[in-house]
Every structure is written in structure tokens, then in C-alpha cells.
Amino acid sequence: MRLVQNSLHQEVASTLREQIFAGVLAPGMFLDEVALCATLEISRTPLREALKVLTAEGLLRHEPRRGCFVNQxxxxxxxxIFPVIALLEGRCAFEAAxxxxxxxxxxxAVLHDRLQAHARAGRITDYYATNFAIHEAIITLADNRWLAQSIADLRKILKLARLQQLHAPGRLKQSLAEHLAVFAALKARDSEGAEAAMRTHLMRQREALRELAAGRKSRLAS
Structure with a gap:
């Protein structure tokens, strides 16, 4: 794959970011600069600039004399992070209402109909994509670029773990109910209700991830 020279390091960063989110570059994985340069057909300079970008975003960590690793x-x-993003997205829901x-x-309403269809069919990946679109729509409706920027920065970190929470037992159905509660408050133009419902939704995501982590530990111990 040959990348063009226009903003090359940003294109490299985008490519590596997508690979991290897709799990191609797994948490804890060492990034072999020589191999990456060969695969992307680039020199070390744009690669290292791209690695600096991803390190600043929190997706990579740099260890002196060792190199870069995908963050865990x-x-x-x-x-x-979850209490902070719950606060920020809650405020977005408040403003959106x-x-x-x-x-x-x-x-x-169209997005929520799609969300319900994916939930009924158990299509977790499609559900997550629609869920993301709904969150983005609410952030856009809030019309506050400072909120949007802060949320975007935190989401890059949470995206490394967030999809997993939908695999927790009963979580898909619970998540749908939470989204419908947010939407009901938006339709009622109930700012405080929308804020509270969104904060609840985000914090329950954290609870689901905690349950999954506890389940993994239990299986490893048995």
C-alpha cells in the first residue's frame, strides 16, 4: 500500500489508528518500525511523527530504549475516564434537549429504530455503529465545540475497550433501554432528564466492563 506525500505522517497515523481500533495491532503489541516502514512503503521520519501523534492521543506508549507499544x-x-465522559456527554444531552x-x-427516531432492530437480532457490531452515530448526533445537537473536542479525545482511549461491554450478559437489552430513556427525554425537551439518563447510560457501560473483567479473572483462577 503506497501512501501519498500529502500530510504523510497524518495518513500514517490514521492507518495505524484504524488498525489499533480493529485489533490488528493488539493491546500491548510492540510496533516494529522496520516492518511498518516496509509494509507502508515509507521512511522512518513520517512513521516516527505518526507514532508521536498516537502517543499524544494515548493510543501508544513510548518506552525509552525499547520503542512504542499499543497502549493497554x-x-x-x-x-x-468514565465519570468524566459521563459528565461531558450528559451535558451534551442537556444542551441537545x-x-x-x-x-x-x-x-x-430513524437511528433508534435501527438500534432496536440490531438489538433484537443480536448484531453487536452493527448495534455499536448505530449507538456511536446516536452519540455523535447528540453531541452535534449540543453545538458546543469544547465539549465535542474533549469527548473526542477521551473516546480514542475508551474505544480500545468499549465494544466489549456489549458482550456482558443482558447488556445489549439494558443499553437499548438506556438509549430509549435518553431519547424520550430529548423528545420531551427535558434537559435535566436527558442529562441524567445519559450519565446513567455511560456509567452502566463502566459497570458492564467491570463485570466482564471480574468474569475473566474468575475463569483464569478456576
Missing amino acids: VTEKDLDD RNTSDAELAEL
Whole structure:
């Protein structure tokens, strides 16, 4: 795959970011610069600039004299980040409830219909994609670029673990109910209700990830 020279290091960063999110570059994996340069057909300079970008985003960690590794999200990371993103996305829901028009609510209704269809069919990957689109729509409706920027930064870290929570027993059905509660508050133009429902939704994601982690430990111990 040959990358063009226009903003080359950003293109390299985008390619590696996608591979991290797809699991091609797994958590804890060492990034072999020589191999990556050969695969991407680039020199060391744009690769190293790209690695700096991803390290700043928290997707990679750099260890002196060893190189770069794909970051691993710890339980403490999740405990620290989820309350913050719940607060930020809750505020987005608050603002969205005040700003949304009937036409925008109709567009959200289509997304929620799609979400319910994916939940009924157990299509977790499709559900997650629609779930993400709904969150993005609510952030857009909030019309606050500072909130959007802060959430985007945190999401890059959470994306390393977030999809897993939908595999927790009963979580898909619970997540759908939470989304419908947020949407009901938006339709009612209930800012405080939308904020509370969104914060609950985000914190329950954390609880689901904690349950999965506890289950893994239990299986390893048995």
C-alpha cells in the first residue's frame, strides 16, 4: 500500500489508528518500525511523527530504549475516564434537549429504530455503529465545540475497550433501554432528564466492563 506525500505522517497515523481500533495491532503489541516502514512503503521520519501523534492521543506508549507499544487500558483508566465522559456527554444531552428541532428528532427516531432492530437480532457490531452515530448526533445537537473536542479525545482511549461491554450478559437489552430513556427525554425537551439518563447510560457501560473483567479473572483462577 503506497501512501501519498500529502500530510504523510497524518495518513500514517490514521492507518495505524484504524488498525489499533480493529485489533490488528493488539493491546500491548510492540510496533516494529522496520516492518511498518516496509509494509507502508515509507521512511522512518513520517512513521516516527505518526507514532508521536498516537502517543499524544494515548493510543501508544513510548518506552525509552525499547520503542512504542499499543497502549493497554487499565481498570484504573476506566474508573478515571468514565465519570468524566459521563459528565461531558450528559451535558451534551442537556444542551441537545434545548436545541433540537422536530426534524432532528425525526432523524434520531430513524437511528433508534435501527438500534432496536440490531438489538433484537443480536448484531453487536452493527448495534455499536448505530449507538456511536446516536452519540455523535447528540453531541452535534449540543453545538458546543469544547465539549465535542474533549469527548473526542477521551473516546480514542475508551474505544480500545468499549465494544466489549456489549458482550456482558443482558447488556445489549439494558443499553437499548438506556438509549430509549435518553431519547424520550430529548423528545420531551427535558434537559435535566436527558442529562441524567445519559450519565446513567455511560456509567452502566463502566459497570458492564467491570463485570466482564471480574468474569475473566474468575475463569483464569478456576
